[in-house]
Amino acid sequence: MENDDDIPTLVDETAISPSKVPVSILTGYLGAGKTTLLNYILTANHQRRIAVILNEFASGSAMEHLQLTSTTDDNNGNGRQRYEDWLELRNGCLCCSVKDVGVQAIEQLLEKRRNHFDYILLETTGVADPLPIVKMFWLDDELHSDLILDGLITVIDAYHGLKNYADDRHQEKALWSRQVAMADVILVNKIDLVSEEEKAKIHSLIKSINITAQIYETTRSCIDLSLILDRHAYNTDTPPDYLLKNIHEHTSTLIPHGHQTLNSITIELNGKFDFNKLDQLIIQLLWNEQNTTQEIVRMKGVLCLHNESTYKLLQAVGQMYEFIATKENHNDNLRNCLVLIGSNLNQEYLREQFQQCIT
Numbered sequence: 001m002e003n004d005d006d007i008p009t010l011v012d013e014t015a016i017s018p019s020k021v022p023v024s025i026l027t028g029y030l031g032a033g034k035t036t037l038l039n040y041i042l043t044a045n046h047q048r049r050i051a052v053i054l055n056e057f058a059s060g061s062a063m064e065h066l067q068l069t070s071t072t073d074d075n076n077g078n079g080r081q082r083y084e085d086w087l088e089l090r091n092g093c094l095c096c097s098v099k100d101v102g103v104q105a106i107e108q109l110l111e112k113r114r115n116h117f118d119y120i121l122l123e124t125t126g127v128a129d130p131l132p133i134v135k136m137f138w139l140d141d142e143l144h145s146d147l148i149l150d151g152l153i154t155v156i157d158a159y160h161g162l163k164n165y166a167d168d169r170h171q172e173k174a175l176w177s178r179q180v181a182m183a184d185v186i187l188v189n190k191i192d193l194v195s196e197e198e199k200a201k202i203h204s205l206i207k208s209i210n211i212t213a214q215i216y217e218t219t220r221s222c223i224d225l226s227l228i229l230d231r232h233a234y235n236t237d238t239p240p241d242y243l244l245k246n247i248h249e250h251t252s253t254l255i256p257h258g259h260q261t262l263n264s265i266t267i268e269l270n271g272k273f274d275f276n277k278l279d280q281l282i283i284q285l286l287w288n289e290q291n292t293t294q295e296i297v298r299m300k301g302v303l304c305l306h307n308e309s310t311y312k313l314l315q316a317v318g319q320m321y322e323f324i325a326t327k328e329n330h331n332d333n334l335r336n337c338l339v340l341i342g343s344n345l346n347q348e349y350l351r352e353q354f355q356q357c358i359t
């Protein structure tokens with residue numbers, strides 16, 4: 001481990017990027033290929049200086065640690081070097097509690113090693129529910145954090161995926177589904193081990209749970225990094241194409257799979273929303289109705305609002321949500337599209353609720 005004195009000082013202070021450092025969360029059920037992906041990233045030839053943070057238990061200790069491994073250029077002309085750091089998390093684990101202690105620890109690390117990396121990948125354990133971790137890193141601008149959530153990458157084991165899903169033990173199935181439901185990018189890994197028929201089945205199952213994620217097939221988690229990094233899934237002001245144009249194509253793939261714990265539904269409406277009514281409805285759905293049988297884990301929408309000529313984006317994760325202004329003019333094509341991902345979602349009921357908010 002390096003000590004603080006070893007940290008190189010940049011001669012040219014302007015070389016330190018004032019911009020925020022993107023954080024991607026990496027998840028995937030046990031044995032899916034997360035470590036294989038991280039090893040690939042840490043050894044692959046690319047320009048990014050990526051810090052990998054592993055959420056590990058320190059054996060024999062009640063204390064939690066985050067292990068940081070990074071191969072980055074040290075800016076002293078010594079080329080790429082690998083170093084490790086440990087962060088102590090005295091108050092809990094990133095996996096099972098929403099605690100901003102994890103964010104603070106990573107911010108401190110960033111402060112200390114600002115010139116060492118420009119991207120952070122946070123690996124969760126195979127049995128982590130990604131929802132609280134995504135919420136933790138979806139930071140309000142008011143908090144002036146140097147970190148910005150880039151997205152959630154989920155690695156799926158193509159060979160065991162259907163088995164994990166079919167697992168009668170509810171906990172396993174629920175976790176697997178949540179990791180798929182929350183993803184912005186999904187790697188269907190171990191594609192070398194499955195037939196075309198199995199491949200089609202796993203794609204269909206993934207899409208029925210999450211129609212918004214970008215899906216790539218991989219072997220040994222090898223992927224062009226530009227496809228999975230810098231997704232800007234939470235800080236975009238550009239309406240995604242699938243919400244603007246291709247929703248019919250996606251909807252046709254929403255084949256329900258037996259005893260599904262989570263699934264996607266889409267709602268399309270014409271007209272302009274009354275913002276106050278819409279806001280009240282979102283609060284009702286995410287706060288008041290969240291503890292009924294219905295649970296919305298993720299919501300995305302491209303919407304036309306009364307008195308506004310450009311689209312608004314809606315993003316929600318658990319009970320948190322925000323409306324984001326876009327520069328894209330709707331040109332009086334007043335088509336609104338929403339995708340909701342969750343459990344026990346009643347499409348007709350939800351459609352009716354949103355319809356009532358149209359002016």
Ligand SMILES: Nc1nc2c(ncn2[C@@H]2O[C@H](COP(=O)(O)OP(=O)(O)OP(=O)(O)O)[C@@H](O)[C@H]2O)c(=O)[nH]1
Nearest residue numbers: 029030031032033034035036126189190219220221
């Ligand atoms: N055949 C095949 N094996 C793979 C592939 N990707 C990973 N493996 C193997 O699958 C096993 C599990 O991979 P890991 O990368 O350790 O999986 P993980 O998601 O980190 O697992 P946990 O840490 O237990 O959650 C290892 O033995 C890998 O070598 C692949 O595409 N094809």
